[in-house]
Amino acid sequence: MKAAVVVFPGTNCEHDAVYALASVGVEAELVWHRQTDLSAFAGVVLPGGFAHGDYLRTGAIARFSPVMTEVERMAAAGAPVLGICNGFQILCEAGLLPGVLLQNAGLRFICRPVHVRVTSTDSILTRAARIGQVLQIPLNSYEGNYTAAPGTFAEMQSSDRIVLRYCDATGAVTGEANPNGSLGDTAGISNQSGNVAGLMPHPERAVESVLGSSDGRVLLESFAMSMSAADA
Amino acid sequence: MPEAVALHRTLGMTDDEYASVCRILDRAPRAAELAMYSVMWSEHCSYKSSRPHLGRFPSEAPWVVVGPGENAGVIDLGDGWLAAFRIESHNHPSFVEPYQGAATGVGGILRDVFTMGARPIAVWDQIRFGSLDDPHNRYLFAGVVAGIAGYGNAVGVPTVGGEVAFEDCYAGNPLVNVMALGILRREQLVLAEAGGEGTEAILLGSATGRDGIGGASVLASASFDDASSAKRPSVQVGDPFEEKKLIEACLELYQRDLVVGIQDLGAAGLSCATSEPAAKSGMGMEVDLGRVHVREPDMTAAELLMSESQERMMAFVAPDDVDEVLAVAARWEIDASRIGTVSPGGTLRVFENGALVAEVPAASLSEDAPVYHRPLRRPDGLDDLWAERWNNAPPDVAADLLRLLDEPSLADPAWVYEQYDHMLFLNTVIGPGHDGALLRIKGTSKALAGTTDGNGRRCYLDPRRGAARLVYEAALNVAVTGALPMAVVDNLNFGNPEKPEVMWQFAETVEGISEACENLGLPVVGGNVSFYNETDGIDIYPTPIVGLIGLADPYPEHPPRLDRAESGMDLWLLGPETTKDLAGSAYQKIITGAIAGRPAEPDADLAVRVTGLAAGLAAAGLTPVLHDLSEGGLAMAVAKMCILSGVGATVDRPGQPFAEDPHRLIAAVHPAGADRLVVMADEAGVPLHRIGTLGGRAIRFGSAEVSLDEAATVWRDALPRRLG
Numbered sequence: 038m039k040a041a042v043v044v045f046p047g048t049n050c051e052h053d054a055v056y057a058l059a060s061v062g063v064e065a066e067l068v069w070h071r072q073t074d075l076s077a078f079a080g081v082v083l084p085g086g087f088a089h090g091d092y093l094r095t096g097a098i099a100r101f102s103p104v105m106t107e108v109e110r111m112a113a114a115g116a117p118v119l120g121i122c123n124g125f126q127i128l129c130e131a132g133l134l135p136g137v138l139l140q141n142a143g144l145r146f147i148c149r150p151v152h153v154r155v156t157s158t159d160s161i162l163t164r165a166a167r168i169g170q171v172l173q174i175p176l177n178s179y180e181g182n183y184t185a186a187p188g189t190f191a192e193m194q195s196s197d198r199i200v201l202r203y204c205d206a207t208g209a210v211t212g213e214a215n216p217n218g219s220l221g222d223t224a225g226i227s228n229q230s231g232n233v234a235g236l237m238p239h240p241e242r243a244v245e246s247v248l249g250s251s252d253g254r255v256l257l258e259s260f261a262m263s264m265s266a267a268d269a
Numbered sequence: 270m271p272e273a274v275a276l277h278r279t280l281g282m283t284d285d286e287y288a289s290v291c292r293i294l295d296r297a298p299r300a301a302e303l304a305m306y307s308v309m310w311s312e313h314c315s316y317k318s319s320r321p322h323l324g325r326f327p328s329e330a331p332w333v334v335v336g337p338g339e340n341a342g343v344i345d346l347g348d349g350w351l352a353a354f355r356i357e358s359h360n361h362p363s364f365v366e367p368y369q370g371a372a373t374g375v376g377g378i379l380r381d382v383f384t385m386g387a388r389p390i391a392v393w394d395q396i397r398f399g400s401l402d403d404p405h406n407r408y409l410f411a412g413v414v415a416g417i418a419g420y421g422n423a424v425g426v427p428t429v430g431g432e433v434a435f436e437d438c439y440a441g442n443p444l445v446n447v448m449a450l451g452i453l454r455r456e457q458l459v460l461a462e463a464g465g466e467g468t469e470a471i472l473l474g475s476a477t478g479r480d481g482i483g484g485a486s487v488l489a490s491a492s493f494d495d496a497s498s499a500k501r502p503s504v505q506v507g508d509p510f511e512e513k514k515l516i517e518a519c520l521e522l523y524q525r526d527l528v529v530g531i532q533d534l535g536a537a538g539l540s541c542a543t544s545e546p547a548a549k550s551g552m553g554m555e556v557d558l559g560r561v562h563v564r565e566p567d568m569t570a571a572e573l574l575m576s577e578s579q580e581r582m583m584a585f586v587a588p589d590d591v592d593e594v595l596a597v598a599a600r601w602e603i604d605a606s607r608i609g610t611v612s613p614g615g616t617l618r619v620f621e622n623g624a625l626v627a628e629v630p631a632a633s634l635s636e637d638a639p640v641y642h643r644p645l646r647r648p649d650g651l652d653d654l655w656a657e658r659w660n661n662a663p664p665d666v667a668a669d670l671l672r673l674l675d676e677p678s679l680a681d682p683a684w685v686y687e688q689y690d691h692m693l694f695l696n697t698v699i700g701p702g703h704d705g706a707l708l709r710i711k712g713t714s715k716a717l718a719g720t721t722d723g724n725g726r727r728c729y730l731d732p733r734r735g736a737a738r739l740v741y742e743a744a745l746n747v748a749v750t751g752a753l754p755m756a757v758v759d760n761l762n763f764g765n766p767e768k769p770e771v772m773w774q775f776a777e778t779v780e781g782i783s784e785a786c787e788n789l790g791l792p793v794v795g796g797n798v799s800f801y802n803e804t805d806g807i808d809i810y811p812t813p814i815v816g817l818i819g820l821a822d823p824y825p826e827h828p829p830r831l832d833r834a835e836s837g838m839d840l841w842l843l844g845p846e847t848t849k850d851l852a853g854s855a856y857q858k859i860i861t862g863a864i865a866g867r868p869a870e871p872d873a874d875l876a877v878r879v880t881g882l883a884a885g886l887a888a889a890g891l892t893p894v895l896h897d898l899s900e901g902g903l904a905m906a907v908a909k910m911c912i913l914s915g916v917g918a919t920v921d922r923p924g925q926p927f928a929e930d931p932h933r934l935i936a937a938v939h940p941a942g943a944d945r946l947v948v949m950a951d952e953a954g955v956p957l958h959r960i961g962t963l964g965g966r967a968i969r970f971g972s973a974e975v976s977l978d979e980a981a982t983v984w985r986d987a988l989p990r991r992l993g
Binding site: 053057092244247 | 415418419422423424425508509510511513514600601602683686687688689690691692693694695697698709711826
């Protein structure tokens with residue numbers, strides 16, 4: 038079965054997501070935000086961009102788009118649901134992932150490759166990776182500064198829900214390597230059951246060495262594995 | 270009729286121009302008519318001072334599909350692929366309101382490109398300000414960068430290159446030029462035509478408001494003084510979200526062949542988007558202003574016709590397709606209004622609530638615009654400037670290099686381009702921070718290379734030589750990515766055209782660009798002229814910006830990049846070893862404080878040979894680093910390569926390492942590649958010298974030495990330490 042790549046008005050990474058998913062063997066189809074039936078799909082990707090212009094607050098309007106009811110249903114049913122950048126923000130706003138994304142600590146947009154360290158493999162985003170693996174993946178966001186209530190975050194940590202953390206090129210999570218001030222150097226998280234995941238860096242921008250890195254493939258391959266598992 | 274006289278002057282028209290309107294209409298114009306003529310005949314829209322010169326540009330080549338005069342130039346890339354590109358300025362709006370001025374500059378140039386049927390895939394930004402020591406210039410610079418980022422990132426078009434420069438002459442008049450590039454399949458090409466009788470004009474996108482009224486006439490076509498901040502209401506406000514939806518909707522219209530023609534609403538708004546397509550098709554049009562979707566009530570007809578509200582397009586649609594077009598607009602959640610119908614006879618009639626408010630020959634708005642053959646005069650002091658003596662003592666290479674690395678115009682531009690999405694669409698093989706950008710076209714073996722280049726100081730000292738050398742530099746920037754230069758667009762930023770010295774600079778610049786383009790076989794397929802870049806009577810340096818697009822097919826998998834140098838490689842200099850040209854150089858300005866002398870004349874034959882060799886070397890994969898020498902000469906080129914690659918260098922015979930003689934490149938090459946390099950350079954007839962080796966942790970020029978770490982720190986911190 039196919040993956041749905043949801044297009045909100047203002048989404049702009051949808052074609053890149055379809056292209057990158059194809060490169061790891063996942064057939065994906067663009068789905069407009071007004072669609073209310075995703076039963077033909079085994080998984081969902083909410084790609085990056087500026088859904089509804091990011092007006093009011095990132096993801097704040099998108100969470101009310103008609104398609105989100107179906108995304109919530111699939112998430113509850115255990116299907117793989119992945120949010121990249123703006124998609125991550127939308128999943129947080131929709132309550133499918135805990136926490137929230139604030140403005141970068143430096144109050145500037147950041148577009149550059151960053152290093153992230155895999156800190157949990159118990160998610161649809163990281164199951165094909167290994168703990169401690171260091172990946173170079175582009176970041177591209179203004180509101181990438183993840184935070185959560187202290188109690189929530191402690192619980193996420195103890196249950197291994199922080200799946201990617203910003204690090205330096207050697208894999209050291211130093212704080213200094215954190216580009217946007219996120220709590221606990223968090224770059225990506227999952228929900229309790231691991232089937233809903235979100236990250237700020239763009240794995241779809243790192244699938245070919247001609248563009249600088251193919252380190253994002255292992256994350257998309259994780260999603261591909263999860264798709265087949267959901268299919269079976 | 271004293272009131273009317275006052276009105277046309279308020280709108281920026283001369284008494285003679287007003288008299289021409291009366292002659293055309295054979296009566297005094299109504300208020301709405303006068304509004305239309307004032308914007309359409311503004312310098313910004315009509316090119317009335319520059320038109321006599323612009324015909325000089327070579328504009329033909331077998332691969333030109335659409336030349337100057339349309340919204341964007343279009344060239345043929347083979348296999349059914351076309352590229353559309355254009356450059357525009359938003360100088361005055363960005364001075365008055367930096368964030369929105371820059372943002373709407375991006376939005377406007379993107380519309381020029383997708384009006385042609387192309388999907389915009391990249392943007393280059395050329396921005397120039399006064400010294401960063403002045404807090405107001407820091408405010409303008411940070412605001413412009415944020416505006417470009419805020420709009421470009423959200424609209425979803427990567428910003429892949431450009432230049433940043435700081436010079437006192439831009440303090441009262443910053444330059445913000447933007448080049449946009451799009452690609453399309455040949456069958457999707459659309460022109461700004463209105464079609465035949467009965468074709469409907471459908472206004473798509475944002476509601477029309479009072480923003481930007483007189484942007485072209487009051488703001489873009491007049492000089493600045495202390496009262497200029499009062500012009501803030503003439504700056505438009507951008508909405509990238511609306512533009513994103515508009516792009517997707519228009520691309521769907523083209524794909525489904527639902528439009529006869531289309532025109533974006535930029536400068537002169539509805540006045541232009543009705544009259545120009547109608548005139549081009551030899552038709553007239555009936556327009557009902559009551560049907561325009563508006564942002565606020567009680568706008569007058571003149572305001573509706575002059576408004577420069579952003580994110581609007583005028584689609585010309587056959588009657589049978591109107592329902593489909595409205596459905597596409599509804600699906601993409603944009604507003605659409607059926608505001609007019611194409612009529613025979615060439616007259617544009619505009620109605621408001623049933624009353625006729627304008628009735629003019631459509632073609633008169635564009636084709637009957639005045640043309641001014643303004644007087645030219647070579648500046649009196651030029652010979653003295655060329656002969657001026659300045660402190661040309663031998664450099665203290667290590668200390669001087671560190672000062673150049675700390676100069677904001679030469680510093681690491683990462684502070685700027687890391688605020689721009691430069692990776693979207695997965696095309697960016699080479700992004701910002703290198704010579705030219707290289708963007709692949711997925712599913713093909715093709716890649717487009719692009720660059721924009723400017724150098725105000727050199728053009729000030731000798732506009733003709735300076736402008737010609739910009740073309741040669743741009744060609745090299747594209748060639749080092751492995752691409753062959755294809756076509757040029759230019760943005761000509763000048764002072765007040767009513768001054769004969771400024772017009773002389775302009776004419777010389779046009780000549781210089783033309784000569785160089787003819788020599789390289791490059792057509793000029795479009796451009797923009799920005800006059801009145803003066804504040805309180807002080808003109809900016811003549812600052813032409815040259816945008817150049819090239820094609821690599823097949824594109825190299827590993828094109829040369831500044832960060833690919835490795836220890837053990839040899840350093841070669843391609844081109845003349847002579848090192849004497851310091852007139853207008855970065856070294857002259859920063860180290861000696863002078864701006865004087867006459868820049869070296871370009872060598873037309875050598876330029877062709879060097880450009881061909883560079884493209885050949887890059888395509889052959891022989892040179893991991895291949896970089897043209899520009900500001901700061903050999904010393905800056907080597908230092909940048911060393912910093913980005915993290916390796917030191919030893920240059921044995923540096924000569925005057927800061928000289929900026931044209932047609933020169935450095936290459937870092939594995940020793941095993943030396944024989945082939947020598948053969949290729951020899952066949953091309955380009956001088957070649959092995960000037961050093963790579964390795965260690967220092968950058969050495971003869972006996973001078975700078976530590977790599979110190980150089981890197983100074984260069985990388987130069988912008989952040991000034992801007993926080």
